[in-house]
Amino acid sequence: MPPAPATTSAYPPGRLAFPHRHLTGIMGLQPHEILFLLDTAEEWIEPNRTRAAPDKRLAGLTQINAFFENSTRTLLSFEIAGKRLGADVVNMHAAQSSVKKGETLIDTAVTLNAMRADVIVIRHMSSGAVRLIADKVDCPVLNAGDGRHEHPTQALLDALTIRRRRGRVEGQRVVICGDILHSRVARSNMLALTALAAEVRVCAPSTLMPPEIEAFGVAAFTDFDAALEGADVVMMLRVQNERMSGGFIPSTREFHARYGLTLDRLARAKPDALVLHPGPMNRGVEIDSDVADHLTRSAITEQVEMGVAVRMACLDVLTRGARGVEGWA
Amino acid sequence: MTIAFTNARLVCPAGERTGVLVVAGERIVAGDAPPDATVIDCGGKHLAPAIVDLGAFKVDKAACRAGGIVRVGLMPDQSPVLDDPGIVRRAATMGKPELWVHPLAAATRGLRCEDLAEMAITASAGARAVATGRRWIGDSGLMRKVLAYARDLDLTVVSHAEDAGLVGDAVATDGLTATLLGLSSAPASAEALAIARDLLLAEETGARLHLRQVTTAAGFDLVRAAKRRGVRVTCGITPAHLLLSDIAVSDFRTFAHLSPPLRSEADRQACLAALADGTVDVLSSGHDPRGPEEKRLPFADAAPGAAGATTLLALGLNLRESAGLSMERLFALLSANPARILGLDTGTLQPDEAADLVLFDPHAPWQITTERDGNTPFDGLPVQGRVLRVWKGGKEIAA
Numbered sequence: 252m253p254p255a256p257a258t259t260s261a262y263p264p265g266r267l268a269f270p271h272r273h274l275t276g277i278m279g280l281q282p283h284e285i286l287f288l289l290d291t292a293e294e295w296i297e298p299n300r301t302r303a304a305p306d307k308r309l310a311g312l313t314q315i316n317a318f319f320e321n322s323t324r325t326l327l328s329f330e331i332a333g334k335r336l337g338a339d340v341v342n343m344h345a346a347q348s349s350v351k352k353g354e355t356l357i358d359t360a361v362t363l364n365a366m367r368a369d370v371i372v373i374r375h376m377s378s379g380a381v382r383l384i385a386d387k388v389d390c391p392v393l394n395a396g397d398g399r400h401e402h403p404t405q406a407l408l409d410a411l412t413i414r415r416r417r418g419r420v421e422g423q424r425v426v427i428c429g430d431i432l433h434s435r436v437a438r439s440n441m442l443a444l445t446a447l448a449a450e451v452r453v454c455a456p457s458t459l460m461p462p463e464i465e466a467f468g469v470a471a472f473t474d475f476d477a478a479l480e481g482a483d484v485v486m487m488l489r490v491q492n493e494r495m496s497g498g499f500i501p502s503t504r505e506f507h508a509r510y511g512l513t514l515d516r517l518a519r520a521k522p523d524a525l526v527l528h529p530g531p532m533n534r535g536v537e538i539d540s541d542v543a544d545h546l547t548r549s550a551i552t553e554q555v556e557m558g559v560a561v562r563m564a565c566l567d568v569l570t571r572g573a574r575g576v577e578g579w580a
Numbered sequence: 581m582t583i584a585f586t587n588a589r590l591v592c593p594a595g596e597r598t599g600v601l602v603v604a605g606e607r608i609v610a611g612d613a614p615p616d617a618t619v620i621d622c623g624g625k626h627l628a629p630a631i632v633d634l635g636a637f638k639v640d641k642a643a644c645r646a647g648g649i650v651r652v653g654l655m656p657d658q659s660p661v662l663d664d665p666g667i668v669r670r671a672a673t674m675g676k677p678e679l680w681v682h683p684l685a686a687a688t689r690g691l692r693c694e695d696l697a698e699m700a701i702t703a704s705a706g707a708r709a710v711a712t713g714r715r716w717i718g719d720s721g722l723m724r725k726v727l728a729y730a731r732d733l734d735l736t737v738v739s740h741a742e743d744a745g746l747v748g749d750a751v752a753t754d755g756l757t758a759t760l761l762g763l764s765s766a767p768a769s770a771e772a773l774a775i776a777r778d779l780l781l782a783e784e785t786g787a788r789l790h791l792r793q794v795t796t797a798a799g800f801d802l803v804r805a806a807k808r809r810g811v812r813v814t815c816g817i818t819p820a821h822l823l824l825s826d827i828a829v830s831d832f833r834t835f836a837h838l839s840p841p842l843r844s845e846a847d848r849q850a851c852l853a854a855l856a857d858g859t860v861d862v863l864s865s866g867h868d869p870r871g872p873e874e875k876r877l878p879f880a881d882a883a884p885g886a887a888g889a890t891t892l893l894a895l896g897l898n899l900r901e902s903a904g905l906s907m908e909r910l911f912a913l914l915s916a917n918p919a920r921i922l923g924l925d926t927g928t929l930q931p932d933e934a935a936d937l938v939l940f941d942p943h944a945p946w947q948i949t950t951e952r953d954g955n956t957p958f959d960g961l962p963v964q965g966r967v968l969r970v971w972k973g974g975k976e977i978a979a
Contacts, residue, residue: 377878379832
């Protein structure tokens with residue numbers, strides 16, 4: 252169950268602002284902990300823009316990005332975040348690794364651990380894989396997406412984007428539309444946004460809607476037009492090509508007809524409603540170009556910018572104990 | 581040699597009583613013990629027919645001895661598959677003398693669900709039934725032929741009931757847990773759909789059908805109705821589906837990755853009701869030991885299955901309390917009914933039956949651990965009921 256909503260990052264006296272060793276998901280985080288990460292990320296936005304004097308607080312630490320599933324933008328975002336903080340960033344791609352030679356996930360984890368990584372960022376195609384590794388290593392582990400389970404930094408950057416553009420998350424009507432069933436982005440966002448007291452609507456054809464979704468505290472819609480009524484934020488999810496050829500949806504053009512975000516459709520939302528997309532986009536399928544590139548409505552590139560700040564915040568907070576930061580060691 | 585088991589709580593089909601059981605050679609005999617009989621004082625503990633474990637995946641002598649199991653109905657999913665008389669004959673002798681293996685031959689060649697297997701000659705090589713293996717036979721035409729052909733030979737068909745189309749790559753039952761964890765899941769109706777078809781075909785062909793595991797309310801409703809109509813159907817279950825619901829897979833616990841997957845709490849309650857009302861015929865271990873290379877993986881990549889031979893009796897005794905079963909009913913589920921389904925002259929304490937016996941203390945407490953009991957989802961559970969001694973055909977099996 253999602254924790255009770257809160258709107259400040261004030262935390263109980265005598266405790267740490269963020270007492271978790273790893274960030275494997277939004278599940279299990281208290282609202283004030285989510286807000287603490289957002290507040291910390293906020294501090295990095297200006298320095299990132301102005302190229303202020305570099306803050307190399309992670310200098311001397313080794314960050315390993317272990318990506319067992321292909322990724323371009325998330326990997327880059329974590330790499331840049333680590334480097335901005337001065338960490339030595341090493342990327343491990345599954346395609347080039349011994350995973351292809353049949354090494355088990357746990358053996359890989361133990362190997363990375365033996366190399367004395369200070370923080371490990373993991374993406375894997377199986378739900379639960381990141382937690383499995385987190386149990387076997389001595390350093391903090393950051394989930395960069397595991398199967399269809401969670402993608403916590405994406406949810407944090409989405410919440411941060413919403414908060415900055417709309418002033419707050421609480422009470423915002425957020426519509427998440429697309430392949431909810433297979434989406435870790437949707438799961439993490441449902442958990443994070445409901446924890447921050449947003450009104451979340453999810454919208455998908457029944458073939459792409461997970462069972463008992465209402466237990467997340469969200470309202471489920473199959474009619475996109477109805478879901479969009481009065482929306483403050485519209486978050487479109489990428490639909491994987493392999494799911495479009497008759498398995499879950501008859502075709503891309505049928506999906507576009509029912510769920511494609513066009514300017515006409517967007518008119519059902521509030522006049523100043525914000526458009527988000529975790530990328531990469533299928534232009535002309537789930538989102539039209541004139542929506543994606545809309546100067547005032549689309550926050551899609553801003554999401555990418557917030558992504559770096561959020562990942563810097565997570566890397567910073569999770570390594571504070573090891574770095575001996577006062578009050579965290 | 582004649583043995584008199586004295587001072588024992590005897591678990592008979594007709595009720596529990598304190599008394600003497602006499603064994604001559606390999607058989608239980610009627611009447612009083614002759615004066616020269618060897619006396620074994622049971623110290624007031626329970627003496628019951630040893631367990632016949634219908635549908636295990638591995639011949640595991642040590643685990644069976646520890647669990648009071650002396651006969652195993654071995655699933656055909658072996659390497660190589662039990663679809664050839666030579667392989668079946670070898671499997672049938674591999675546990676002797678202390679553990680008798682009764683192979684369930686493959687119903688289709690290589691378990692590939694394409695062609696009928698050689699049921700008659702594998703039966704003459706020692707197979708006691710035929711089984712579809714871990715999978716359901718999706719082709720209804722083929723399943724009808726399997727049932728009709730097995731009926732000719734009076735062989736029971738042991739079926740795994742999960743509609744393959746609905747299940748797909750699912751590793752969990754549709755529900756909140758699967759959704760929260762992002763696990764691929766299938767509706768519980770996949771079971772009832774498969775059972776409904778298998779029951780119709782069994783009724784049509786007159787074959788004997790044993791549904792190895794029924795785990796849902798809708799599945800039991802179908803079995804109940806079919807039994808009333810006189811369909812020759814029996815069904816089984818393992819302790820996991822009676823004691824755990826899908827919440828047990830939270831935290832991606834791969835030891836709770838089972839086939840069929842754990843169900844909702846409502847279905848678990850329906851399983852307990854079916855146990856209490858007599859719909860369930862067999863309680864088996866589903867013994868499927870897996871090493872870390874198959875279990876220390878992300879949930880969906882891990883192999884399904886749990887070890888269960890060492891814990892079956894203790895968990896059965898635990899269920900006796902929660903489902904309100906008598907001791908005789910428990911041993912009907914563990915011994916008499918599986919023996920009957922396999923056509924074996926064992927499973928009760930009646931005269932002339934094989935002297936397959938287990939002596940146990942139903943109150944002795946112990947704790948299940950994965951170190952000793954293998955890949956069990958019950959790690960850490962305190963239980964009561966310990967096996968003390970075991971006899972196969974009148975000969976004691978050393979621990």
